[in-house]
Amino acid sequence: MCPLWLCMSDKPLRRRRAATLADVGREAGVSAMAASAVLNGASTSTRISEETRSRILVAAEKLRYRPNRMARALVDQRMNTLGLVGRLGSEEPNLYFLEVFNGIMRAARARGQNVTVFDVEGWHDARQNFSEFCDGRIDGLILLAPTMNGPASEWLPEHAPAVTIDGNSPIPGVPNLRSDEEGGAFQAVMRLLQLGHRHIIHVGGPVEANGAGLRVQGYERALREAGVVPSSRNVLRGPYTSKGGAAALESWLQANCGESLPHAIFAANDAIALGCLECLSARGIRVPDDVSLIGFDNNLFARALRLSTIAQPLGTLGQQAVDGLLSMIDARLARLPEGQPHETVLPTELIERATAAVVRQHKLTIA
Amino acid sequence: MCPLWLCMSDKPLRRRRAATLADVGREAGVSAMAASAVLNGASTSTRISEETRSRILVAAEKLRYRPNRMARALVDQRMNTLGLVGRLGSEEPNLYFLEVFNGIMRAARARGQNVTVFDVEGWHDARQNFSEFCDGRIDGLILLAPTMNGPASEWLPEHAPAVTIDGNSPIPGVPNLRSDEEGGAFQAVMRLLQLGHRHIIHVGGPVEANGAGLRVQGYERALREAGVVPSSRNVLRGPYTSKGGAAALESWLQANCGESLPHAIFAANDAIALGCLECLSARGIRVPDDVSLIGFDNNLFARALRLSTIAQPLGTLGQQAVDGLLSMIDARLARLPEGQPHETVLPTELIERATAAVVRQHKLTIA
DNA sequence: CTGAAAGCGCTAACAT
DNA sequence: ATGTTAGCGCTTTCAG
Numbered sequence: 160m161c162p163l164w165l166c167m168s169d170k171p172l173r174r175r176r177a178a179t180l181a182d183v184g185r186e187a188g189v190s191a192m193a194a195s196a197v198l199n200g201a202s203t204s205t206r207i208s209e210e211t212r213s214r215i216l217v218a219a220e221k222l223r224y225r226p227n228r229m230a231r232a233l234v235d236q237r238m239n240t241l242g243l244v245g246r247l248g249s250e251e252p253n254l255y256f257l258e259v260f261n262g263i264m265r266a267a268r269a270r271g272q273n274v275t276v277f278d279v280e281g282w283h284d285a286r287q288n289f290s291e292f293c294d295g296r297i298d299g300l301i302l303l304a305p306t307m308n309g310p311a312s313e314w315l316p317e318h319a320p321a322v323t324i325d326g327n328s329p330i331p332g333v334p335n336l337r338s339d340e341e342g343g344a345f346q347a348v349m350r351l352l353q354l355g356h357r358h359i360i361h362v363g364g365p366v367e368a369n370g371a372g373l374r375v376q377g378y379e380r381a382l383r384e385a386g387v388v389p390s391s392r393n394v395l396r397g398p399y400t401s402k403g404g405a406a407a408l409e410s411w412l413q414a415n416c417g418e419s420l421p422h423a424i425f426a427a428n429d430a431i432a433l434g435c436l437e438c439l440s441a442r443g444i445r446v447p448d449d450v451s452l453i454g455f456d457n458n459l460f461a462r463a464l465r466l467s468t469i470a471q472p473l474g475t476l477g478q479q480a481v482d483g484l485l486s487m488i489d490a491r492l493a494r495l496p497e498g499q500p501h502e503t504v505l506p507t508e509l510i511e512r513a514t515a516a517v518v519r520q521h522k523l524t525i526a
Numbered sequence: 527m528c529p530l531w532l533c534m535s536d537k538p539l540r541r542r543r544a545a546t547l548a549d550v551g552r553e554a555g556v557s558a559m560a561a562s563a564v565l566n567g568a569s570t571s572t573r574i575s576e577e578t579r580s581r582i583l584v585a586a587e588k589l590r591y592r593p594n595r596m597a598r599a600l601v602d603q604r605m606n607t608l609g610l611v612g613r614l615g616s617e618e619p620n621l622y623f624l625e626v627f628n629g630i631m632r633a634a635r636a637r638g639q640n641v642t643v644f645d646v647e648g649w650h651d652a653r654q655n656f657s658e659f660c661d662g663r664i665d666g667l668i669l670l671a672p673t674m675n676g677p678a679s680e681w682l683p684e685h686a687p688a689v690t691i692d693g694n695s696p697i698p699g700v701p702n703l704r705s706d707e708e709g710g711a712f713q714a715v716m717r718l719l720q721l722g723h724r725h726i727i728h729v730g731g732p733v734e735a736n737g738a739g740l741r742v743q744g745y746e747r748a749l750r751e752a753g754v755v756p757s758s759r760n761v762l763r764g765p766y767t768s769k770g771g772a773a774a775l776e777s778w779l780q781a782n783c784g785e786s787l788p789h790a791i792f793a794a795n796d797a798i799a800l801g802c803l804e805c806l807s808a809r810g811i812r813v814p815d816d817v818s819l820i821g822f823d824n825n826l827f828a829r830a831l832r833l834s835t836i837a838q839p840l841g842t843l844g845q846q847a848v849d850g851l852l853s854m855i856d857a858r859l860a861r862l863p864e865g866q867p868h869e870t871v872l873p874t875e876l877i878e879r880a881t882a883a884v885v886r887q888h889k890l891t892i893a
Numbered sequence: 894c895t896g897a898a899a900g901c902g903c904t905a906a907c908a909t
Numbered sequence: 910a911t912g913t914t915a916g917c918g919c920t921t922t923c924a925g
Contacts, residue, residue, distance in 0.1 A: 230918035275642035597902035
């Protein structure tokens with residue numbers, strides 16, 4: 160019986176260094192450059208004779224040679240790795256992250272890139288981390304739903320190309336990708352209006368969130384186009400969570416006790432919609448028989464609960480971010496011209512499921 | 527109006543190379559080593575005078591010097607980056623991945639490590655990718671729910687430390703972390719038995735999945751301990767998805783039409799449980815009034831739908847994987863001794879919510 | 894066709 | 910207290 164540390168020092172347990180080009184060259188009786196030319200297709204015009212080539216191949220196989228990417232990166236200043244910065248941890252698991260991430264991974268793999276993830280606690284504190292992120296290990300950065308302000312030059316290293324997805328406020332020179340939130344909200348409310356609803360309230364997202372503001376605007380535009388005057392009393396704002404949605408709706412209902420129940424609710428995202436669903440069902444109000452409900456995001460819940468909602472092309476957002484970032488990197492471009500805010504807006508889609516129906520005919524007041 | 531490519535070649539748009547130690551040294555009028563000693567705390571015993579030190583600091587600030595991690599990694603053979611290999615994309619968004627990932631990211635950040643994610647299509651095809659993953663860019667690998675067979679030496683580079691989470695079959699020398707699936711299943715079924723249920727069916731996972739087999743075993747052990755003889759006719763196996771669960775249950779119900787409805791269902795995971803829920807509600811069978819249901823995983827859905835379930839400590843699994851892997855890396859250890867399968871089993875927890883209740887008193891047959 | 898030399902940015906050891 | 914030299918593993922000139 161040997162103590163653990165002794166076992167650990169046994170031969171097969173210790174880490175052996177990986178074979179290098181020099182090792183392969185030595186084994187094959189040629190120089191390291193010849194091996195490099197054969198094994199890593201170095202752009203040397205020099206051709207290697209068939210005979211040496213196969214000797215090198217055999218030696219490499221025998222030594223299980225694998226190129227060292229670090230060394231190569233040092234030479235050609237390219238890691239073929241993209242950095243993704245986002246807030247992973249939150250109260251509720253971040254489904255939004257998961258879907259965008261999926262699109263990013265798919266596109267990255269298709270283009271031979273790896274992705275390393277930087278999880279930040281909060282965006283403001285993250286400012287000082289950026290130069291650390293851009294220390295050569297990645298070729299460019301995708302910022303996922305950042306809420307940074309101030310010019311990029313203050314916190315983004317000058318040599319680091321970057322794109323944002325759902326950036327909260329425009330960052331000069333950094334292209335942004337987002338979906339058409341105003342248009343999506345418009346679609347949703349338009350549909351409710353078509354179904355005969357007039358008294359539509361909006362359980363919105365946080366006031367700090369730019370996108371939440373756009374959804375409010377879309378809501379109001381649809382109302383106005385249908386000849387309904389929007390009232391700020393019908394717009395509630397709160398966090399993008401189910402708890403937040405439930406709380407916001409509940410306190411609004413309490414404040415408006417005795418008045419007539421709204422015909423429909425447009426929720427700023429699916430989490431909020433879920434909260435509304437819980438709040439309503441706790442009060443015995445049926446969806447969509449008594450009130451209709453449309454959410455935003457088309458996340459996992461929306462699909463499972465058959466929630467009518469607006470789909471954002473989250474995967475596509477991620478994929479286009481990768482493509483855009485790579486074209487900047489390939490053009491060795493750290494910033495886009497600052498002329499106009501360079502923004503790409505992707506269309507949303509109305510997904511009709513089971514929570515939006517024709518307006519109720521019966522009278523209902525808030526209990 | 528200049529064409530785009532011309533704009534692109536403008537001064538502020540081109541990527542400037544980041545300043546190096548040599549640049550800083552030149553600016554400060556000292557050697558690069560002095561700069562290294564001051565800025566990156568190189569372990570040189572040499573002390574720098576206060577005066578040069580501040581000159582260097584000033585120069586670094588002016589040039590916005592940032593150490594290049596690639597170069598340093600080349601020297602000390604350490605990237606401080608962990609690789610995570612898993613199947614991200616599947617039919618349904620991978621909540622399991624998300625939670626483990628969260629634990630991994632948290633632990634990694636606490637220990638100053640980065641994480642790069644390698645998304646594989648399928649584990650079998652991934653075999654040839656491993657040597658590419660271990661090309662120096664990461665110090666060790668976490669394999670998430672791999673279904674590899676054969677000794678690690680065949681596909682894992684000899685110098686690469688690795689751990690698995692929920693490995694399907696033991697890999698000699700590679701430590702595995704998992705939760706107590708047999709015990710969790712036992713807990714769930716035991717609770718159903720305590721509630722008076724006798725006729726309990728199990729909608730299980732795929733036969734290829736080792737963990738699904740363990741859940742069946744726990745189910746059967748609980749039954750036997752309560753004096754109920756398990757019948758293979760009460761165990762259905764299918765994919766770990768809601769569709770799969772719904773389909774499996776539905777066809778079982780059709781096959782057993784006219785017989786008495788089971789008292790309770792133990793589902794092998796929450797997705798399956800969700801499928802069961804859908805199947806039952808489509809048939810007008812109420813949960814838990816008519817049949818009780820317990821799932822497994824405690825995922826987002828379970829929490830939202832108030833599903834009684836078994837919680838796996840997914841975040842902890844990820845965190846412990848990071849810790850274990852780092853201790854192997856720090857010990858410069860690529861494999862653990864092959865004596866006994868090195869496995870860490872974490873306890874599960876029964877989460878009681880709204881889908882498991884006392885057994886029904888009324889008679890019910892399958893329609 | 895192949896080898897030698899230089900250098901990517903950094904650090905360790907050894908000079909001054 | 911500071912500079913010099915060498916080398917991590919690889920690639921690209923440039924000579925043979």
